[in-house]
Amino acid sequence: MSGYRYGRYVDGPDPLAPPTDLRAAMDELGREVMEGSSPAAALRELLRRGTEGTRGLDDLMGRLWKKRSDIQRRHRLDGTLQEVQRLLSEALSAERRTLFPEPTDDARFREAQLDALPPGTAAAVRDLADYDWRSSEARESYEKIQNLLGRELMDQRFQGMKEAMANVDQGDVQRVQEMLADLNELLAGHAAGDEDTPRRFDEFMAKHGEFFPENPRDVDELIDALAARSAAAQRMMNSMSDEQRAELAALSQQAFGNSGVGQQLSTLDSLLQGLRPGEDWNGSARFRGNNPLGLGEGAQAMSDLADLDALAEQLGQSYPGARLEDIDVESLVRQLGAEAGVDARRLAELERQLRDQNLLERGPDGDLRLTPKALRRLGETALRGVVDSVRTPRGDRDNNRAGAAGEPIGSTRPWQFGDSEPWNVPRTVTNAVLRSGGGPVSLDVVDVEITETEQRSRAAIALCVDTSWSMVQDGRWVPMKRTALALHHLVRTRFRTDALELITFGRHAETVDIGELTSLEGVWEQGTNLHHALLLAGRHLRRHPDAQPVVLVVTDGEPTAHLEPTGEAEFNYPPLPRTLGKTLVEVDNIAKLGASITVFKLGDDPRLAAFVDTVARRSGGRVVAPDEDGLGAAVVSDYLRARKRRR
Template identity: 50%
Template sequence: MSYRYGEYRDGPDPLAPPYDVRSALDRMGDSILSGSNPGHALRDLLRQGLPGTDNRRGLDELLRDVRRRRRELRERGRLDGTLERARALLDKAIGQERAELFPDPSDDARLREARLDAVPDDPAGAIQELSTYEWRSQAARRTFDELRDLLRREVLDSQFRGMRQALADPDPAAMERVRQMMSDLNDMLDRDARGEHTQDDFDRFMSKYEDMFPESPRNLEELVDSLARRAAATQRLLASLTPQQREELAGLINQTLEQTGLAEQMRRLGESLHARRPDLAWHTPERLTGDQPLGMGDAVTALDELADLTQLEAALRQDYPGASIEDIDEAAVRRALGRSAVDDLNALKQIERELEQQGYLRRHRGRLELTPKAVRRLGETALRRVFSALDAGRRGDHDQTDAGAAGELTGSTRPWRFGDEQPIDVVRTVVNGVRRGAGRGGAVTLSVDDFEVAETERRTAAAVCLLVDLSYSMALRGTWAAAKQTAMALQALVSSKFPQDSVQIIGFSNYARVLAPDELAGLEWDMVQGTNLHHALLIAGRHLDRHPDFEPVVLVVTDGEPTSHLRRNGSYAFEWPPTPETLELTLAEVDKMTRRRATLNVFMLAEDERLKEFVDEVARRNGGRVFSPSPERLGEYVVSDFLRTRRAR
């Protein structure tokens, strides 16, 4: 036996590893940090897709493919091809008959010519009139038979896709089989309407007539859907023609059905399909702009696909109330764009499910929210981006993952105690397990008493305060996302590398408030007037006072001078330009920070003369430093300054 290996083509790779939604969460984080809520961020992600190793198309690209396919179908041809072909064959048959009659001087020839002159102009009337005519010309007879065969195939193909091939051979037995199929189909629909239909009935029907249904429906519902969409497309074809063309083609259809003995069965089927699928656009006109004339069956197929694409386009736009990616019909995507598009759609649908199942998103009162796990992930991502921007050669400013968080190793070990964060000494731990189990033979087992940790140098704990401006001007200047990302990066840095530190994030606008780590990602700016640094320094001072043995670290991120302060009664006062009272109260809190030995480092996000004057006065009174980074480098400046401060202490 020989084997040949190749690329798996029947859908996504079944051996591929599970999708890593962390990259999707990171991309959502860009939108969330810019002010979007998780629901909008997820929607943006689904629209953009998953570039990279997965290279999955998003809804926007699928929408572009659908619109391109619609343009191709519209430019494919004209809808009156069957009428044009019918007229051409009629003219050809009549011309051939006249050529046969012209040399004949008899009265019979003149009478025949007079009858040909009286043939109605419309194709249906002409065919009806000539159906009883005794053709003198054998060529004309063959042309007329070709015309009737054409109409029979086209009319039935417009109702049952693939019937054209079934009727390619003009065998009366084939036509009789079509009549029997129509009768069995209508009887099955009647039984279903009475609640008597079973899947076995459908299976027996398909075993007899499966060659007439290339879509291979699996049950009656799929069959009805296919037939109803095609019947609706036929009605749209008629509605899209001019009144004269519509009348002529309708006449040809009715006449063909009467001649084939299918008129009554087709009427029953049409009524059943319309009753079951009234939601379809049965009489909506559709314009095709191509030059190539299309046969009736091909025209109906094009209109059927266009209707599918119209509905699919609406679903992909997701611009209606309550829109969900689950609304997109997978079967319609497969028909329009193929299997690869279905795989892309399934990958997009998987994102939301995986984000919830893996604990990054949760639903609360119908809204998507980030979990604490997701917030930690976004903070770690923000921190990685900051570290990636730092100079690789600056010692201590890179992401070091192979050292403990509690300081440098001293070389000695001690028994592990609950709550220890020092690294486990694996060798000593295993040796303890071997000693305890010596002489027993068999595998080494470890108990809690065997564990030892490597002792590290004691690191001074710090009380960290990051004061972030939440005023509306931060959003107007485009610095809001950078400030929020910086806050998350600092929170992640302290919690991961300096767990002994106590960090507090304080947001301030007209008032100041402490921000919990879990709310940083979804934080929005305040559409109020006021930059109340006075209140923020008051809250920061309380945090430092609660940790008197900790080294104080205070960082301020703002784009404007103080314009508000806290009154004694708890209300706030706002004035611009700032009043002397606001500046005096704020600088008084700066002086208190100086007495606490807390250095204030200020990060200015605006080139404003008043702000420069204020921060220069803060630096003069406190001894802290002033930075003026671009929004893109804010995180790098804040984290670097924090690390420099921690190393110095």
């Protein structure tokens, strides 16, 4: 029996992986937004950190930079020069060993020729091009130099050619010369606007396709591949010293025995620079390692560095309209391995689902924002946390009695004087038929039955939250927002007939919707204008005269500002008597509307404690002093308690 081996699935996303946890992602986004981040910044932070089981962009970015640093720290670019110098030294040593025992003048003359070679490697190789080697070993080493240069130059421009031309002969050199000549002719015609380029490209690939394993589909793909490699080769040359560049430029003319391959490659580079000027032809990198790289390996290293830089930009997501779908996953897998590709796909899928599930949207100004659906999810999470603290049994929120303006509860009762509920026609007619005993049917008042209803008290709630800087400074910003979210979600889902108004007050007060409050950023602003907030609360209560008024105030400071008739806010600390007086006048006005004010006092300021006690006494309300974690439970509990009271 053959055995089976099982391992991790690496060919793309794991088909058995759990689905993306959007709820957890939304909780993370909500926390960041409530702390003052914009939705776009919160999304970037979530993707930067990653999620459970998925590494984030920071981890991928760190691995990219580590690999980039390793390439530069471990390698150097003079591998081809060192190999040429080694082969040249072997050739000269072998030739001198052959000449030394010979007593002839010819041997001494040849030794003098070798001694007179110029000091530069390229110049020495060039001067030995016509030298008649007496040593077969020396001749072989010298020919290796010419073939090595040809293979390295080809590998520098055409990836993988060094191995493909390991055992090059004269026929191979002729094929390379012919391919380069045809290629330069094709590209020159394309640059000149030759309309016959597609046909010529097909003929070229049919003839020389073996040199292009990437199998380009048209001349533009061919140019793209060649230009990327040629630009990497140019950046490699830019990274060398002036002396190294000069040596390699001179040596390239000796490739394949001065066959002209070097000149053809120079022509190719010029054509490619003209056709793809957008490539990075002027860049460079600093290599400081001990591992020498040949021309082909160096070009590949430069290409890898370019890939790593491009991936870093994609992972950075710092350009306008950036999305994780922009990441070149194939390149990421090539550089960091299959697991990195899986992480990138998961993050991109999370971002896509947040958009596709209508949790994020673009506003009229183009900024990313949370949708109402996302706000409902955040509210649900906030309310769940509050309910866990409140532990109030469901069903005791409503006030049940037979009366008007309610919902049918399924039962009926005989009509009594003063009842205004609708008649239950089937029961009324049935009573009349039974009373007639089979005779003519006529209705009498004793036959009438009405449908019993459940009256549900309707409330008008004004939640006034302090947004002065002290709320941010003392860590009360997020609990305040979470409280508003929980109350908003409770009203919208359980008590839909209630009218909730959210009012923020700092130097001024204003009404906001839940989305504005959730994404509200803390700003340095002095002033706690409770006077203005109560003015807006009173206006809201007057718009709903048939509803039970509920006013809830969350604050951590006594009033230090009030609204002047001109609409300007006057601030002073310590508070002016006029500020306190105007605020208490609005407290009295709220009380006249039948509302008691519950103040949720945060902090231990004795001046605030004295003031809120006065507010509670004058409005018939109360003061609650929860800690930050218990604020939401306290507000929701008080709302339910106030709502339960009969008007």
